[in-house]
Amino acid sequence: MTTTRRRLLAAALTVGLTAVAAPAAAKGGEVEGQGTRYHLTNTWAGITHLSIAYGHADDSVHVGNWDGRGTDTLAVRRGATFHYRNSLSSGPADRVVTYGRPGDVVLMGDWDGDGVDTPAVRRGAQYFVKNSLTPGEADHVVVYGRPGDVVLVGDWDGDGADSLGVRRGSTYHLKNSISGGDADVVVTYGRPDDEVLVGDWDGRGGDTLGVRRGDVFHMKNTIAGGPADIVMPYGARGDGVMVGDWNGDGRDSIGLRNGVSHPVPPRVGSMNEYDERMIEMINAERAARDVPPVRAVPQLRAAAVRHSTWMAENGIIQHAATATIAADAAAVGCTRGGEHIVRTWQRGTAPDPRDAMNWYMSSADHRTGILNPNNTHVATGSVQAGDMVYNTQRFVRGCS
DSSP states (O other), X not given: OXXXXXXXXXXXXXXXXXXXXXXXXXXXXXXXXXXXXXEEOSSSSSOXXXXXXXXXXXXXXXXXXXXXXXXXXXXXXXXXXXXXXXSSXXXXXXXXXXXXXXXXXXXXXOTTSSSOOEEEEEETTEEEEOSSSSOSXXXXXXXXXXXXXXXXXXXXXXXXXXXXXXXXXXXXXXXXXXXXXXOSEEEEOSOTTOEEEEEOSSSSSSOEEEEEXXXXXXXXXXXXXXXXXXXXXXXXXXXXXXXXXXXXXXXXXXXXXXXXXXOOOOOOSSHHHHHHHHHHHHHHHHHTTTOOOOEEOHHHHHHHHHHXXXXXXXXXXXXXXXXXXXXXXXXXXXXXXXEXXXXXXXXXXXXXXXXXHHHHHHSHHHHHHHHOTTOOEEEEEEEEETTEEEEEEEXXXXXX
């Protein structure tokens, strides 16, 4: 979690290790669930941009910006020892620190606004806050709320420093400083049984609330009641949820923890729907970076489908000739922009365009094409051959 973008999730804990029967499945100090697979999305298109393996299946896991460089990464806690990793990758920890006691409840946040997340130990309604990733005594001790409160961590006022909040049902009591006393903001949001997350969803500075209901996330860009500003289906109901700024763009987004290679996404029922969904994902990626959307060119889809069919019939991945791409664009009154092609394996499941988009967005050249503001229109054409789906994207510009 970074200085002006926060992420930490609701914690439902009492003194010691006794968990309250409270409606917060994701915890401020520890990511729920088990498994060594982590699936991270950088936008609100429901696309996994990075999938990594880290730690042990039964590790206690935390999220934070441990080195102040602006990107959130993972840490695992074993007993009272924290193993901090400064990159989203497998491998040994970059820093190992012992703090507190093995049975402590731990919350992570940037308590002093220096850009680095550090632990705070919670014992009942008392918090022992540490401003560095070092052992030793707490830098600050504060009493806030009640021992049985569900606890939130976030930068509620956008000043770059995290502070505490408590949740009681669907009412949130948020404090803008690490201190006791009355809340600075009281707001009602969602339902009492919602699973609640905290983060800077739009990159404007300051954290707001979001909820997960089943496999759908509903995020609010202001600390207020009312309908969500962002709605995204992602993963499966049983996945553990994380929040972080995974790519350092100043916006928090979702991560999932589970024990399988990929989160379980909703599938599509036809190649027509597959291509429509892909264009929605292209525009979600562009919108996340303030790039104007592309418009679909239905007349060009036949050419994209024709090329995907040719690849499927021959079992190969190969671009169409430049002259063919240009002629197909000219036939619909446009100028050639570029062609993207990919073949994905569906592993015996129904087709899912996220598989293709994940691959495109992980490739620098394809990502550049998708985000190129000069590419104003697009057609996508996909065909399924057994367990394989062949996709062609045709970007064009200057359409009359």
